[in-house]
């Protein structure tokens with residue numbers, strides 16, 4: 018009996034794609050076929066950008082390359098290598114942002130059965146980022162270091178295009194700022210020019226539905242709180 022590949026299945030509508038996408042933090046070892054990789058990265062490339070400059074440079078590690086990179090990251094974290102991000106990060110969220118951050122952590126760690134005071138459990142959960150949640154693929158998105166946040170907006174658009182394209186093809190993904198803490202490892206692995214700064218990673222592949230973290234669904238604020246309509 019032959020099983021239909023995600024590519025052969027009927028595509029979900031745009032609304033379904035947007036609703037289906039969520040962060041996947043546990044993957045099956047099965048790699049995504051090369052022709053589907055080509056399709057989703059071609060779709061992502063259609064993202065809009067300031068003056069159409071398309072500032073993203075994308076590096077994808079698959080299967081063996083992905084395992085080698087994962088080992089480099091895990092070694093760095095275990096050996097206490099100092100993070101050296103190319104772009105400044107917000108250290109501490111406050112007010113409503115802090116509340117949303119905490120609510121999200123409570124939902125995720127709750128599903129992973131990690132208590133608030135379980136520091137070892139939290140460390141293990143954090144390390145999962147650097148293991149790419151066992152994904153067979155990890156993409157890293159860079160832009161020239163000389164660009165600031167006005168151009169980083171373009172990269173965000175690219176990233177969302179990519180993750181939605183993946184969802185449409187049945188591929189799970191997780192955006193990861195965490196991995197951008199060690200940009201030198203990424204530059205060395207892919208032979209990237211020193212002038213490129215790494216903004217984020219995206220682990221991706223087929224979701225492992227048995228992983229408890231993948232049960233996590235986090236809510237959004239009502240549009241009344243964030244969107245103002247004037248006539």
Ligand SMILES: Cc1cc2nc3c(=O)[nH]c(=O)nc-3n(C[C@H](O)[C@H](O)[C@H](O)COP(=O)(O)O)c2cc1C
Nearest residue numbers: 038039040121146191192193194195196217234235
């Ligand atoms: C730029 C960016 C960076 C993120 N970094 C991480 C990360 O390092 N580790 C992680 O587990 N999730 C990360 N996330 C996923 C967010 O936690 C997630 O998108 C948010 O909680 C909303 O959940 P959802 O994606 O399931 O809708 C990141 C998301 C974005 C957009």
